[in-house]
Amino acid sequence: MHTKKSGRYNRLYEQIKDLVKATENPVTRMATIAALLHHKMNGYFWTGFYFLEKGELIVGPYQGPIACLKLKKDTGVCWAGINRKESVVVGDVHQFPGHIACSSQSNSEIVVPVKDEAGRVVAVLDVDSRDLNCFDEEDRVGLEKIVELVYNH
Template sequence: MSQKAKTGRYQRIYTQIEELIVATESPWSRMSTIAALLHHKFSGFFWTGFYYLDDQNNLIVGPYQGPIACLKLKKDTGVCWAGINKMESVVVGDVEEFPGHIACSSLSKSEIVVPVKNKEGKVVAVLDVDSRELNAFDDTDRIELEKIVELIYC
């Protein structure tokens, strides 16, 4: 898919999400809707979902689409924790080359993680998307997914 086509698809999905989420301010409902839409609109998204920080600062699986997930991610390891600790998106072209990668599925080959910030700007969760393809994510995905996750607490 060309970058122009990918950007257009993301923009259409963004508009669809915007229209759907006005029904509730619940971040859980919004995360569920975002995970479902992204997962079904992009054939290359193998696992699409959220991990959230609980009251004890554990990273716990939230709403997702795809195969069974790791329920809790070990602190300060893996791509999700890298996104939280850096407070920025992380794109990994080959998960086998990422130090401390947590393999919830051996089928996952590349990954993108986007921090979710609440209205106070604190990271409270991450959007995590895995692909069965190497180098499946790029700057277009990062930019557009960052816009989408901002809708959770808007």
């Protein structure tokens, strides 16, 4: 099913694919992805990456209000994405056990694992919205395709 939202993700994918050709640096690519998504997608309140480093999740490039710099291990939606090795869509974060509220304005969230060239989960893309139920299957599919551009050449 091709909707307006999936069409927008496809256009963003093509735009990001062209932009990230300039460098193979994953942090630079993440910064570009976060900025573009944050400013082009409706409902995105906080858009960014958390890196898995020495067993901890620490904030990487992002757009939006100040973030939690480190996320408590095995707690919240980002860690759920890391531990499950799959995307997690949460319609109401206040109903998610162990949700970490970096901002009280966030009401829904999607987390997409980022895998390196070897297929290891090394980070997550985290997007929060002020709206309840902002994210769905179209967002999951579109964002999973986009985060593949962090390490793919």
